[in-house]
Amino acid sequence: MILTITPNPALDVTYHLRHVRWGDVNRVETVSETAGGKGVNVARVLHQLGESVTCTGFLGGETGERLRELLTGVEQRWIPVPASTRRTTAVVAPSGTTLFNEPGASVPEQAWSRLRALVTELVDTGDVVVVSGSMPPGTTDATVAALVGTATGRGARVVVDTSGPLLRAAARAGATLVKPNHHELRAATGLDDVVAGARVLLSDGAGCVVVSRGEVGMLAVAADPGGPHRMWTARPDSVVSGNPTGAGDAAVAALARALHRSRRPVPELVATHLADAVALSAAxxxxxxxxxxxxxxxxxTRDRVPVSSGAH
Amino acid sequence: MILTITPNPALDVTYHLRHVRWGDVNRVETVSETAGGKGVNVARVLHQLGESVTCTGFLGGETGERLRELLTGVEQRWIPVPASTRRTTAVVAPSGTTLFNEPGASVPEQAWSRLRALVTELVDTGDVVVVSGSMPPGTTDATVAALVGTATGRGARVVVDTSGPLLRAAARAGATLVKPNHHELRAATGLDDVVAGARVLLSDGAGCVVVSRGEVGMLAVAADPGGPHRMWTARPDSVVSGNPTGAGDAAVAALARALHRSRRPVPELVATHLADAVALSAAxxxxxxxxxxxxxxxxxTRDRVPVSSGAH
Structure with missing residues (x-):
């Protein structure tokens, strides 16, 4: 099975306006809602690809209930929490889109422990666990490490897409694959150089680091027990214009599917599926x-993304 | 009693940010909530002035419940509706404030009829009914007229602060006093000239028109059965900088209090309390x-606002 964990999901609210006047009063034309949060996006992409996927994380209040209603077709096993699930508000006008992400509420330790128990219950050898998105305020390195450890302890491969110090905590806990974007990698490691930053996460303990770099494509760096790091670069053959939010989640979905379909070694799988991840991102x-x-x-486009060894 | 009716209340959500990047992703630092909608604001101001006030209108869902919790100290008699109460989202950063007002949901005819029944139950001769703010989508002239008619039929004086064609419907239904701002007056009448616009609303049937004009103060125009219209102008002696949202609601609160405290003729009361309305607006x-x-x-400042007869 593929289990996606979204510790800080969101009801994504979109305000559609014909015109925005910043610094003024605006009447919203229409309001739309979708189930959001990066792990939820990964699950929705996997569902569209025909994969069976289960969603978990923490959910609360009326916004949480609304998210659950909107997330059709995906098996849901949320852990209930007292605080209402946060919202994100996207202001969409012909002039562009501006996103406002609420921080969300902190999660009681008891709920984290229930989440770990659920992982233990659901996950087995050969399964893939995806931990994606921001963490609730107050989440510690130890909490992230315990979650990753619970999943790997069950024999699952664990993909983590989060940011800041908690990304490094996930790497140190032995995540199979971490997928920051280049901004997140710089913020987490303090290094401008993508390859140097990826090597820091490998040294921390991650099995493989895939860095999404927007229109430039992706870089994968994997530890090789027999020698130096191995590296691959995939770059889209053309640039797709549109909404970049969710592109990284599509890449995670592609990689999770690859890890789920085969037990071959992770570097090999990533190398053979990096083009797939880039194509799904563009899609x-x-x-x-x-x-x-x-x-x-x-x-x-998936067969038309060139992949080369090394960093380019 | 003073009864404020807010047909389209809102949970006012404020996003506080240190910095806003338009067209980009923003992390909200803190989220705060207040009970909102113009009639709710009028009630809150009256409560701060020590007046006893009852709030009604339509309320639904978790946002409605939250609004009710936040509106402390005010007697509440909301009519329940199936749809969740709308939100407004204010994005507040050092660079300024941008407001996004959701339109809200339409209200079933049955709920309007329950609201009229409540007005009939609560209101008596000498009471003041305030109808304030935007109307739910789909509200007709006839619905507004029936609400105003129900209140005046009970012997109440009715103050209406809304916009567009529904403001004119309220005037035609014989509202005691209507209070548009100068932008709303122009939109409702198509006339740039404030005095000419106010005269249209008097011809429609309003007893008195008070136009709020921001820093310039207020203009009141009243019908005089014995001759031409009578007019007064009040202008603040100094400009207060700050948040103009809610200034008009404070003016309505001052005028509603004046109408409630005395049964003297409306033009006379408005003339003697226009300075009060301007001072409370600035406050x-x-x-x-x-x-x-x-x-x-x-x-x-309330004794320092000069009032003169005529339009200035």
Missing amino acids: AVARPVAGEVDLELYRR | AVARPVAGEVDLELYRR
Whole structure:
């Protein structure tokens, strides 16, 4: 099974306006809602790809209930929490999109412990666990480490896409694969150089580091027990314009699927599926809503993404 | 009693940010909530002035429940509706404030009829009914007219602060006093000239028109059965900088209190309390949150607002 964990999900609210006047009063034309949070987006992409996926994390209040209703087709096993699930507000006008992400509420230790128990219950050898998105305020390195440890302890491969010090905590806990974007990698390691930053996460303990770099594509760096690090670069053959939110989640979905389908070594799988991840990312950019992919574009382009060894 | 009716209340959500990047992703630092909607603001100001006030209108969902919890000290008699109460989102950063007002949901005819029944139950001769703010989508002229008619039919004086065609419907239904701002007056009448616009609303049937004009103060125009219209102008002696949202609601609160305290003819009351309305408006501008007034500033300035006959 593939289990996606979204510790800090969100009800994504979109305000559609014909015109925005900053510093003034604006009447919103229409309001739309989607189930959000990076792990939820990963699950939605996997569902569109026909994969069976289970969603968990923490959910509370009416916004949480609304998220649950909106997330159709995906098996859901949320851990209830007292605080209402946060919202994100996207202001969409012809002039552009501005996102406001609420921080969310902290999660009681008891709920984290229930989440670990659920992972123990659901996950087995050969399964893939994805931990994606921001963490609730107050989440410690130890909490992230315990979650990653619980999943790897069950024999699962664990993919982590988060940011800041908690990304490094996940690497130190032995995450199979971590996927920061280049901004997150710089923030987590303090290094401008992508390869140097990725090597820090490998030294921390991650099995493989995939760095998404927007239109430039992706870089994968893997530890090699027999020698120096191995590296691959995939770059899209053309630039897709659209909504970049959710592109990284599509890449995580592609990599999680690859890890789930085969027990071959992780570096090998990542090398053979990096083009797939880049193509699915581009297919997410082509759709206006995060968590959706343009399957037609994906099928047309996935064999056309060049991958080369080394950093380019 | 003073009864304020807020047909389209809102949970006012404020996003506090250190810095806003338009067209980008922003992390909100803190989120705060207040009970909102213009009639709710009027009630909160009256409560701060020590007046007894009852709040009604339509309320639904978890946002509605939250609004009810936040509105402390005010008697509440909301009519429940199926749809969740809307939100407004204010993005507040050192560079300025941008407001996004959700439109809200339409209200079933049955709920309007329950609201009229409540007005009939609560209101008696000498009472004041305030109808304030935007109307739910789909509200017709006839619905507004029936609400105003129900209140005047009970012998109440009715103050209406809304915009567009529904403001004119309220005037035609014989509202005692209507209070548009100069932008709303122009939109409702198509006339740039404030006095000419106010005369349209008097011809429609309003007893008195008070136009708030921001820093310029207020203009009141009243019908005089014995001759031409009578007019008064009040202008603050100094400009208060701050948050203009809620200034008009404070003016409505001052006028509603004046109408409630005395049965003297409306034009006379408005003439003697226009300075009070201007001072309370300025006291609202001095506070960062709509629905609050700086009572100290109000007491210091209310005798220092010059009022003159005629339009200036």
